[in-house]
Amino acid sequence: MxxxxxxxxxxxxxxxxxxxxxxxxxxxxxxxxxxxxxxxPPSRGRGLFIIGGFTLLELLVAIGIFALISGIAYGSLTRLMVDRERLQAEQAFWSRLSLTFARMEEDFSQARERQVRDVIGFPQPAFRGQPTDTRALAPPNVEFTRGGVLTFSDGPRSDLQRVAYRLDEGTLKRLTWPVLDLGPQTTPAETPLLNDVEEFRVRFFAPAGAWLDVWPTQGISDALPRGVEVKMTLKGRGEFTRLFLING
Incomplete structure (x- = not known):
């Protein structure tokens, strides 16, 4: 082999x-x-590369879906911004209203029995009030002398101040005078408190237990009422009523 x-x-x-x-x-x-x-023979596994893309129909469908989602998102964002602005406006309104009533409460609680003199020199009551008078030179709705005012001067100075509230062309204003006894050139400083005020009314509670529209009135010797009722009617908001104690 x-x-x-x-x-x-x-x-x-x-x-x-x-x-x-x-x-x-x-x-x-x-x-x-x-x-x-x-x-x-055809390759199996690695080494086989297929290059593809979107068809025109697929591209149009994708653009349509994107446009739909964008429209929904824009509408939601617009509603969110509108709600935010409305909420901020409501917050600003209630803040101004609360500050106005807080200012009134502070002023009425510090009322004092101190008479003043007008420009001519005639004495005026320490506290006086009346219904709204739209005339330019008409007195305010309520005017009185208050104490407890902070002073920052070096020398001695009284803590008394003359304060008033007046409705002027739909705006509630707070007036303050630099002195108690007025001179020929004395003018008050006006601070706007609320806008869109349709009506501003005040009533005064007498020691005898009756509500009066004018203070002082005949038959009452007290310089100050026991309390004040304030009613305000705001445009689109309705009526608001508050009661304040005098010198309380």
């Missing part, structure tokens, strides 16, 4: 092509290994 019969794989091992020369150990050239097949 020869060596080829003993080892049937020997011939095949000799014909294995060299990875460097492309020739087998027996000198034959294996060209088939270095030329691709004319119809290669």
């Amino acid at each position: 020869n060596l080829a019969q003993k080892n049937p794989n020997a011939r095949q091992e000799k014909n294995v092509p060299s990875p460097f020369t492309g020739e087998g150990q027996d000198g034959g050239v294996l060209r088939q290994a270095f030329h691709p097949h004319p119809n290669p």
Whole structure:
């Protein structure tokens, strides 16, 4: 038995092509290994790249969805901004109203029995009030002398001050005079408190237990009433009523 019969794989091992020369150990050239097949099979796994994109219909659908979501978001944001502005306006209104009533309460609680003199020199009551008079030179709705005013001057100075409340063309104003006894050139400082005031009424509670529209009145010797009722009618808001104690 020869060596080829003993080892049937020997011939095949000799014909294995060299990875460097492309020739087998027996000198034959294996060209088939270095030329691709004319119809290669489809690749499996890596090495397969497919380049794709959106169609016109898909692009139009995407743009439509984006426009719909943007419209909903814009509407929600607009409503949020409107609600925020309305809430801020309501907060500002109630804050002004509360500060106005707080200022009135402080003034009425510090009322004093101190008469004053007008420009001509005639004495005026320490506390006086009447219904609203729309004339330019008409007296305020309520005018009185109050104490407890802070002074920041170096020398001694009285803590008394003349205060008044007046409705002027739909605006409630607080008036303060720099001195008690008025001079020819004395003018009050006006501070607007509330706008859109349609009506401002005051009533005065007498020590006898009756409500009066004018103070002082005949038959009453007291300089100060026991209490004051304030009623204000605001445009679009309705009527607000507060009761204040005098010198309480």
